[in-house]
Amino acid sequence: MRSFVDPRVDFHVLTGYLGSGKTTVLRHYLDRTPADETAVIINEYGAVSLDHRFVMHAAPVVDVVAGGCLCCAPSGQLKDAVVRVLVQRVAKRLPGLRRIVLETSGLANPASIVATVLDDFVLKDYVRMASCVAAVDATDAIECARAQPDILAQIAAADRVVVTKLDLVAPGRAREIRDFVASVNPACDIVESPHGAAVAAVFDPVPPSRRGPVPGPAASHLDRAASHTLRIDEDIDWPAFSVWLTALLNRHGSRILRFKSLLRMAGDDTPTAIHGVRHRMYPPEHLPPGTPAPPGSELVFITDGLPGAEIEASLQRFLRYARAKAA
Amino acid sequence: MCEVCAVFGVGSHWAESARLSNLRFPARDIQRHRQERRRRFDLLRALVRPHGLDVRDWDGEAFCVEDAHGRSEVVPDLSHFWACAEKFSGAGLDPLDPAFADGAAP
Numbered sequence: 001m002r003s004f005v006d007p008r009v010d011f012h013v014l015t016g017y018l019g020s021g022k023t024t025v026l027r028h029y030l031d032r033t034p035a036d037e038t039a040v041i042i043n044e045y046g047a048v049s050l051d052h053r054f055v056m057h058a059a060p061v062v063d064v065v066a067g068g069c070l071c072c073a074p075s076g077q078l079k080d081a082v083v084r085v086l087v088q089r090v091a092k093r094l095p096g097l098r099r100i101v102l103e104t105s106g107l108a109n110p111a112s113i114v115a116t117v118l119d120d121f122v123l124k125d126y127v128r129m130a131s132c133v134a135a136v137d138a139t140d141a142i143e144c145a146r147a148q149p150d151i152l153a154q155i156a157a158a159d160r161v162v163v164t165k166l167d168l169v170a171p172g173r174a175r176e177i178r179d180f181v182a183s184v185n186p187a188c189d190i191v192e193s194p195h196g197a198a199v200a201a202v203f204d205p206v207p208p209s210r211r212g213p214v215p216g217p218a219a220s221h222l223d224r225a226a227s228h229t230l231r232i233d234e235d236i237d238w239p240a241f242s243v244w245l246t247a248l249l250n251r252h253g254s255r256i257l258r259f260k261s262l263l264r265m266a267g268d269d270t271p272t273a274i275h276g277v278r279h280r281m282y283p284p285e286h287l288p289p290g291t292p293a294p295p296g297s298e299l300v301f302i303t304d305g306l307p308g309a310e311i312e313a314s315l316q317r318f319l320r321y322a323r324a325k326a327a
Numbered sequence: 328m329c330e331v332c333a334v335f336g337v338g339s340h341w342a343e344s345a346r347l348s349n350l351r352f353p354a355r356d357i358q359r360h361r362q363e364r365r366r367r368f369d370l371l372r373a374l375v376r377p378h379g380l381d382v383r384d385w386d387g388e389a390f391c392v393e394d395a396h397g398r399s400e401v402v403p404d405l406s407h408f409w410a411c412a413e414k415f416s417g418a419g420l421d422p423l424d425p426a427f428a429d430g431a432a433p
């Protein structure tokens with residue numbers, strides 16, 4: 001069998017609240033990786049951009065989209081910026097290009113940016129939505145999250161969270177921040193930065209089955225984001241599951257900050273990873289042959305006020321119904 | 328449908344995207360995708376019938392939603408299907424509602 005090499009460029013979204021250290025993480029990353037591998041697009045909320053001055057010497061292409069937040073401006077500016085990078089690649093001016101990193105404005109909701117990349121008929125053939133990385137400020141993220149639910153949405157949407165400014169906090173705080181992040185998003189990878197090798201790997205692939213969800217403390221201090229993990233022992237009936245999930249997202253997508261799952265499907269040898277942010281789902285990823293089959297399927301929902309128990313009951317009800325119908 | 332390899336039921340929507348497990352002998356995958364698509368339609372039809380709607384597979388490619396007044400609309404995928412079914416029926420089709428599949432005979 002021919003092996004398939006994906007010719008697309010990896011696209012990474014770097015989020016994090018205002019002042020959470022996104023630019024610092026990016027700068028450290030660019031310092032530690034070959035210079036021609038990464039193109040950077042920076043979105044600044046203000047009309048005048050400063051951030052790019054800090055990274056512009058480190059990357060071959062730094063493009064700035066200023067004067068508004070990309071996630072709310074349906075103006076195609078993000079697409080234009082990505083296309084500008086791709087044009088240079090096609091012209092063979094960027095032979096080493098491996099990835100594009102978009103540093104979002106601190107106010108951005110990653111969901112709509114992910115949707116722009118996944119839905120665009122041109123972009124989706126040239127860039128692969130690779131990961132969403134959130135910078136979380138160890139000094140004040142927990143306190144800020146109470147007032148700024150955007151932080152929770154950013155953590156919830158992340159595949160990987162980079163905890164920043166740990167050198168400024170008391171030793172016990174690192175544990176507290178980890179627990180906080182895990183309680184919002186039990187399925188994400190957590191790394192500490194900006195010191196050491198972790199930063200050079202910050203845009204490395206995030207394995208979908210990296211680890212089981214952490215049964216973190218119930219997110220009692222958070223009213224706006226709660227995670228719920230479901231386990232299903234029997235094989236997933238994909239037609240029934242897709243009907244159910246599309247119906248759920250149609251009604252409640254705006255309250256599902258993140259959905260992540262590893263499904264064991266009827267008729268498949270290897271598990272399939274399926275995940276999404278709000279209404280938008282990523283294309284399913286079939287894990288490579290040889291991946292050990294999990295004992296069952298695992299699904300994580302991070303919701304904004306939607307009770308996890310209701311989702312679970314609803315899915316079980318519907319799978320039962322579909323089984324009865326098929327019998 | 329991909330017109331080169333004639334794999335029916337494989338679309339760009341996430342619910343229907345699929346990988347061929349064997350590039351040289353795709354017949355098994357094609358059959359499986361078509362069966363899955365048919366099962367999806369069976370489930371949808373049963374769910375919306377109590378609301379006075381019907382849904383047909385439109386050429387292995389799209390969803391054709393119809394109501395008793397003779398209105399019909401062709402939508403590209405499952406996500407659009409739910410919005411259209413709610414528009415035609417005037418009902419909220421909510422899977423969290425315990426009665427979601429109640430009217431649909433198994």
